[in-house]
Amino acid sequence: MSTNYFEANFDGLVAPYHNYAGLAPGNLASQASANKASNPKAAALEGLKKAKFVRDLGFQQGILAPQARADVSTLKQLGFYGSEQQVIAQAAKQAPHLLANCYSASSMWTANAATVTPSCDSRDGKIHFTPANLLSQFHRSIEAPTTAKILQATFKDAHYFSHHRPLPMHPDFSDEGAANHNRLSLGYGKSGLNVFVYGIDQQNPSLAPKRYPARQTLMASQTIARKHQINPQQAIYLQQSAQVIDQGVFHNDVISVANQNVFFYHEQAFTDPSQLQLIEHSPQLNGQLELIKVPQDKVTVEQAVASYLFNTQLIGEKGNMTLIAPTQCYDILPVHQYLEELKASNASINHVHYVEVKQSMANGGGPACLRLRVEMNQQQAQGVNSGSWLTDENYLALTNWVEKHYRDHLTPADLADFELYLECQQALDELTQIMGLGSIYPFQQN
Numbered sequence: 327m328s329t330n331y332f333e334a335n336f337d338g339l340v341a342p343y344h345n346y347a348g349l350a351p352g353n354l355a356s357q358a359s360a361n362k363a364s365n366p367k368a369a370a371l372e373g374l375k376k377a378k379f380v381r382d383l384g385f386q387q388g389i390l391a392p393q394a395r396a397d398v399s400t401l402k403q404l405g406f407y408g409s410e411q412q413v414i415a416q417a418a419k420q421a422p423h424l425l426a427n428c429y430s431a432s433s434m435w436t437a438n439a440a441t442v443t444p445s446c447d448s449r450d451g452k453i454h455f456t457p458a459n460l461l462s463q464f465h466r467s468i469e470a471p472t473t474a475k476i477l478q479a480t481f482k483d484a485h486y487f488s489h490h491r492p493l494p495m496h497p498d499f500s501d502e503g504a505a506n507h508n509r510l511s512l513g514y515g516k517s518g519l520n521v522f523v524y525g526i527d528q529q530n531p532s533l534a535p536k537r538y539p540a541r542q543t544l545m546a547s548q549t550i551a552r553k554h555q556i557n558p559q560q561a562i563y564l565q566q567s568a569q570v571i572d573q574g575v576f577h578n579d580v581i582s583v584a585n586q587n588v589f590f591y592h593e594q595a596f597t598d599p600s601q602l603q604l605i606e607h608s609p610q611l612n613g614q615l616e617l618i619k620v621p622q623d624k625v626t627v628e629q630a631v632a633s634y635l636f637n638t639q640l641i642g643e644k645g646n647m648t649l650i651a652p653t654q655c656y657d658i659l660p661v662h663q664y665l666e667e668l669k670a671s672n673a674s675i676n677h678v679h680y681v682e683v684k685q686s687m688a689n690g691g692g693p694a695c696l697r698l699r700v701e702m703n704q705q706q707a708q709g710v711n712s713g714s715w716l717t718d719e720n721y722l723a724l725t726n727w728v729e730k731h732y733r734d735h736l737t738p739a740d741l742a743d744f745e746l747y748l749e750c751q752q753a754l755d756e757l758t759q760i761m762g763l764g765s766i767y768p769f770q771q772n
């Protein structure tokens with residue numbers, strides 16, 4: 327490893343209004359959980375515990391704050407009017423599905439917050455962020471403005487971090503962030519190969535999925551590569567297979583994951599698997615690429631979606647990597663058997679840890695969705711807001727904060743309760759103080 331560099335994971339803190347509203351077609355877990363009761367307290371504690379587990383393994387770990395909800399400003403844009411209490415009451419009565427859209431905790435999946443390019447891949451030597459416009463799902467399309475504020479408050483120092491505007495809100499530029507971007511390299515701090523994965527090429531849409539939406543477009547990925555000043559020789563674009571999207575693979579991170587020189591993927595992941603040769607021949611990998619292809623006769627796409635085998639966090643150094651997997655990978659026998667075989671093989675994945683993120687999984691988010699990876703060096707790390715790093719002290723402060731403010735039972739019907747809105751504001755106001763983030767929420771501007 328180039329000493330000074332490391333990869334930090336920034337996990338999304340689960341919000342006090344975490345609920346199951348069935349908002350995401352094509353995301354099978356979200357559909358199956360629709361209208362069930364959630365447990366926001368358990369969800370937030372599971373997430374924090376997972377983040378601390380990774381930190382305790384010796385990796386750098388940060389936290390990203392959630393969004394403020396209900397999004398009253400969007401509800402007003404939709405025609406509800408009056409005081410905040412009146413707006414929520416009208417929406418609950420007239421259009422509860424719109425209230426649920428404006429009350430989603432979906433910003434917790436920070437793999438969708440932005441695409442990130444480390445300084446070793448960008449011409450200007452800065453770390454670049456483009457918040458994802460998330461326009462394919464209404465409840466997520468309202469995240470970007472606050473996501474931008476949270477990213478700027480977290481990655482503060484303009485000397486090291488370059489923050490871009492989200493891509494235009496047009497279907498040609500539908501962008502879901504890091505969940506559709508893999509980066510391969512021979513070590514932290516070394517320039518890498520950026521593997522952008524898209525679901526649809528709007529200029530040639532014949533290969534589009536039939537049942538469920540393709541959330542990432544080729545043009546969005548190409549635009550990000552340009553804005554982030556990535557050398558065109560260091561970017562390739564693979565199309566995700568429409569058949570797997572139609573089986574519930576709504577993001578690339580549900581079917582493949584990369585870390586350093588290892589690419590772990592399902593054999594049916596891509597439209598044209600022969601394109602993987604482009605990766606093999608990349609000078610950035612110097613012939614040292616390790617492809618770990620999971621065959622359909624060992625783990626089916628259906629089992630991969632149910633277990634989130636590829637939504638695992640693949641972390642660690644070349645030759646000695648660890649997979650942080652959801653407990654569903656242990657419970658689904660063929661997946662567990664496969665992982666046992668993998669550990670025993672010569673492959674670089676030597677350790678598998680199972681973590682419980684059941685509340686998040688029930689809405690289609692595994693361990694990898696919950697984190698945004700940012701490769702940086704020690705100097706750049708100094709430019710991060712200090713309260714955003716997960717230390718022993720703020721782990722304690724955050725778990726106490728969750729215990730104090732969160733409910734342990736929430737149904738979509740409870741979103742009508744104005745008390746919940748007030749509780750959430752109070753909790754988030756206190757959070758910005760714990761994390762030292764300043765005023766990032768609209769309600770703090772009044």
Ligand code: SUG
Nearest residue numbers: 347348349350353356432437505695
């Ligand atoms: O966008 N679920 C999220 C899950 C995102 C997971 N992220 C990655 N794979 N990177 C989504 O589909 C469900 C919300 C609800 O139904 O209440 C939701 O938005």
